[in-house]
Amino acid sequence: MKIENEEALDDFIICHKCQTLHHEIPLRDGAMAYCSACGTMMYRYDSHLIDRGLALSITALIFFFVANFFPIVKIEILGHAQFITIPKTFLSLFEHGFYIVGIFCSFLIFIFPLGVFLLYLWIFTLLKLQRGERLTRRLLVLLSRSIPWSMSDIFLLSILVSLVKLIGYAQIEIGTAFWALVLFVAVDLYITKMIRISEIWMLHKRLFFPQGRGC
Numbered sequence: 488m489k490i491e492n493e494e495a496l497d498d499f500i501i502c503h504k505c506q507t508l509h510h511e512i513p514l515r516d517g518a519m520a521y522c523s524a525c526g527t528m529m530y531r532y533d534s535h536l537i538d539r540g541l542a543l544s545i546t547a548l549i550f551f552f553v554a555n556f557f558p559i560v561k562i563e564i565l566g567h568a569q570f571i572t573i574p575k576t577f578l579s580l581f582e583h584g585f586y587i588v589g590i591f592c593s594f595l596i597f598i599f600p601l602g603v604f605l606l607y608l609w610i611f612t613l614l615k616l617q618r619g620e621r622l623t624r625r626l627l628v629l630l631s632r633s634i635p636w637s638m639s640d641i642f643l644l645s646i647l648v649s650l651v652k653l654i655g656y657a658q659i660e661i662g663t664a665f666w667a668l669v670l671f672v673a674v675d676l677y678i679t680k681m682i683r684i685s686e687i688w689m690l691h692k693r694l695f696f697p698q699g700r701g702c
Contacts, residue, residue, distance in 0.1 A: 505527070540682060541611045559646065
């Protein structure tokens with residue numbers, strides 16, 4: 488397959504599993520395109536992608552703020568009760584001199600997860616309004632680089648492991664923020680698995696260049 492210039496790459500898509508290059512073809516609403524080599528689903532066309540993305544982004548941000556500003560758990564040991572929140576874990580690390588660990592945790596557990604869904608919200612809003620073609624491209628690049636650094640799911644697993652170890656030593660009361668964190672992680676996993684960056688790129692091209700680049 489011969490590609491004449493860089494702009495011609497916009498008409499092709501690569502399989503994320505076997506890296507086979509395919510020519511992008513238009514699909515009807517609800518249809519999916521599969522790799523001819525390995526059979527992996529590469530992309531699909533969903534006419535409600537923008538509305539679904541906006542709804543999921545707003546929902547995730549609501550859960551995120553509840554998870555961060557309400558107690559996750561209440562731990563009581565020998566009559567001494569303590570409420571644990573996500574910001575309090577960062578402050579505790581800093582207070583005990585673990586500055587590097589605290590900075591990494593604050594970025595991986597708070598800043599990047601928040602940033603990812605703010606980017607989703609910003610991108611889908613621009614696509615909904617069909618404005619900011621160049622800005623949307625830059626935000627999509629930033630989003631693709633930020634997603635791997637969002638580790639809320641790993642943080643949730645670490646909380647569950649810690650709670651299991653503490654069951655025999657303390658009375659544990661699950662707080663509202665814990666369930667909000669569970670729901671946030673569920674939305675995070677759903678949107679990152681079900682809405683691929685490549686599909687948003689294709690939607691971007693379809694909205695801003697309906698007749699193709701250069702037309």
